[in-house]
Amino acid sequence: MFENKNQSKTDLSSLGEFALIDHLTSTFSLKNKSSLLGIGDDAAVLDYSNQQTLVSTDLLIEGIHFDLSYMPLKHLGYKAIIVNLSDLYAMNGTPSQVTVSLAASNRFSLEALEELYAGIALACKNYNVDLIGGDTSSSTSGLMLSITVLGTSDKEHIVKRSGAKENDLLVVSGDLGAAYTGLQILEREKAVFLVNPNSQPDLTPYSYSIERQLKPEARKDIIELLKELKVVPTSMIDISDGLSSEIFHLAKASEVGFHIFENKLPMDPEVNLICEEFKINSTTAVLNGGEDYELLFTIAQKDFDKIKNHPLLTVIGHVVEKNAGCQLITGLGQQIEMRAQGWNSFKNNEG
């Protein structure tokens, strides 16, 4: 992961800007019926028939959102698509197209960008999404990706952040905190590598966490499961910045409060072990860690029977009235007022 590979390198300036786009996207083809015209004109043309259109966009910037010393470029390409798809699933929608814009400094070779696009292509294939446009530019420093995802939903199935009602149940998919503990491991190994480039760490005990950090998946399966179970959440969001931050978003948009039960928070055992190793409180890792890309949603009480005991879904709390605020109920029954401590790129980066 940390080795310098001796690869052939083609300078980006040897290609024109248009030749670069053509080269990087030549293996992409349009698969979705709604993709009428892709890359190569002034705009892409889509036909969504009578469905409503969903649009979301995300920036990923080197040194802020990712560190290429432990993030392979193929993984970065994959993850960049995933984090955008996750936003559309969080609306209970189906993503169908992406645009990818890229700025790269002359530190990056054509082969490096091919790796990046191989990851983008894999994510597009796995999630049945078409690459339909984008822009490329040189940059004065580092790598920057700007991705926009488009998709659809039937009008009656769109789930916003604003629909949570008092007494609804708060449900989360999968487990939380592992993307954060994975990051801790990678940061530690980077520091070790800088001191001793010949060290060969055994990362096997941390493989789940590292995979959650480097190659997250978007919960397409959960959206399909909810459809199968005939559950339409009353509100929904994906967990990108950390559970507590997302709970506050739902609370604000829906004008409600939440009670969250600490001992219900789903965690992989590996997260507990790494938290012990790093002397981090595991609840803190779950609440503030972020990047798990799980779905957080509320459902009406009447739907509880449809989801109970499902291994991928955990009820972690319920909706209370707005003035009660967002409270964490600890294992000992203490009530602690939660604070939004999601990630803030402007505060976390003083560069």
Added chain:
Amino acid sequence: MFENKNQSKTDLSSLGEFALIDHLTSTFSLKNKSSLLGIGDDAAVLDYSNQQTLVSTDLLIEGIHFDLSYMPLKHLGYKAIIVNLSDLYAMNGTPSQVTVSLAASNRFSLEALEELYAGIALACKNYNVDLIGGDTSSSTSGLMLSITVLGTSDKEHIVKRSGAKENDLLVVSGDLGAAYTGLQILEREKAVFLVNPNSQPDLTPYSYSIERQLKPEARKDIIELLKELKVVPTSMIDISDGLSSEIFHLAKASEVGFHIFENKLPMDPEVNLICEEFKINSTTAVLNGGEDYELLFTIAQKDFDKIKNHPLLTVIGHVVEKNAGCQLITGLGQQIEMRAQGWNSFKNNEG
């Protein structure tokens, strides 16, 4: 233009990322019927009924695409929207929504970004477009904007680059070269300012060119005019990289060649004067200058009567067969093979 204003400055890190988005977009409201849900959820929701969707995206990067020493931030915001809208008009479409993603280093204050968004807001207002989403991040160097524009067209009115047929006429709107001569003036005045910050240049003789560079408009009016004249172009593109580069795009997509007549190229007299001053060949400025955001399109011969003598439209050549290539016919009747010399950010920036 080059003075340092003594303004109040609020550090971006004093706001959170969400507070920053909320603050910058608080004065934007949704105006279009198709904009159902804007900023504030995981995705925006749009309803285009039965129309086809058009999507285009552009990156603007400080030090590559703009220079803040002579580009006021409000103008930059305005221009960033315009260059994207221009792409949708070039499809004969109607833009209706934009997303704006922004990365800014801590060199930028909140007040600076407010200026930028004032320009974005003005462009949205003038062109009846809604801001529906985006992302903000800190950056390790400078300012970066990534804009995606969405809009619609009736299926039968969409004009691609690929429809030009032999004997079609090549038409351009407005005049060409002034954005380029404006840039030459601004670059010169920047150099003068760096030597003598107290110099007060008289820029009045260059006002048209400077405005074309700093505050371009997108040719919404031409799209409306063509509709009024009942002309559907056979192919179309907007002139962002320079006339010759765009002609080659049409030629490639349509598999045709072009004859262009040098003495038909529309130029403002100011362009000629500045070219003389700078000892630049004015035809070169027109062919390779770029950033005019005029529309370049082909029409069938039968439509000539509908557009002839219109002050905003000039026939500059016609379509020939592919093997004839793209030829410039000079005032003296010489035939010169054209070369695409559009702007290439990877070559033009060695930083």
